Amino acid sequence: MLPQKQRENTSCTFLGPNLPDVWVLSENTSPHTLTTGSSQSVDDGHSATILEGTSIATEIKLKVAEEISRMKSEIGKFPKLVVVLVGDRRDSHRFIDIKLEACEKVGIETVVSELPENCTQKELLDVVSSFNDDKDVHGIVVQLPLPQHIDEEIIMNFVSPEKDVDGFHPLNIGNLAIIVELNLAYGTRVVSSKGKNAHNSNPYGDKPCTFCGKKGHVIEICYRKNGYPLGFKFRDGSSPPKTAMASYIASTSSEAKPVEAKATNSLGLSAAELEALRSLLKNHKPSAPSQLHQFTTASSSSPTEETRGDVCFEEAVKVASAITPVPGGIGPVTIAMLLSNTLDSAKRAFGMF
């Protein structure tokens, strides 16, 4: 159990997009030789910054809606988004509903193209191809996850980069990499532990990592198959030891239930491990990470679970210096950016740039 004092003193600060420093353990850095920097340790009066996404999303959506309404009145045209759904996962239906509703509100036309769970990869490629060629379609979203027998990477790479409003295509990730390069030039090292079997990785996690890197920081992007950086206990009870040293966790777990009901806390660490982590943070200044940052994604994607964060907020907020909540964190911003990217793509198609 955490001392009662810590529970009482845990407080939250609500902040906009001002991100604090980020520290992530790299694979070839031993636990006690992390990059150095300000070494403010987590103490008893711990306070976490809540990186609130809803208001940012609202601002973006307002701007998108205004532009689309102007577009309609000036040229009589508006953006169109296609969502491709393979199979019948309940959570996918729910996420798609969120997208459709958001599109409707800002004036983006939508079409949902549904394929059966057992469709072949070729059939899916043909469907994507037809939307790639359709000049009236400005954005294509192939809803993830795809069934096991379909290679997500092949599909994502096949979506026309101009219509890739998710930003998952390698070319678009390449553009993002320019930012990474800039960071590198300023001393940030990005290490990807992506192995050749790790095609199922979710591009979500990479983005916050790449954007958050600052001079002297080491960022490791980990993937499920070769080293999950999350602090969760897996179903078999194991938990990746790396997590304790990572100070930024972009949790994009699609594990159905990364934290079992009986798990001791959100990070999947036992109370004793959590205490060990705290003392580690305290006792290894300045080589230990100065702050533990925890980002959560919108939800787990279990077909049977209700939307929930990957971690238990109440527990994570006690050790994180910054955290995105669920709901109201990454999710709404993801949706807002989808709308904004679809608008941009339409503007390119209409020669409005």
Ligand SMILES: Nc1nc(=O)c2c([nH]1)NC[C@@H]1CN(c3ccc(C(=O)N[C@@H](CCC(=O)O)C(=O)O)cc3)C=[N+]21
């Ligand atoms: N090609 C593709 N693109 C995606 O963007 C994509 C995907 N596949 N597969 C699944 C994930 C999941 N995802 C969410 C986005 C927003 C919320 C969202 O707005 N969540 C609200 C809560 C919504 C609720 O109440 O259920 C929130 O966090 O505040 C949730 C989930 C997009 N995904």
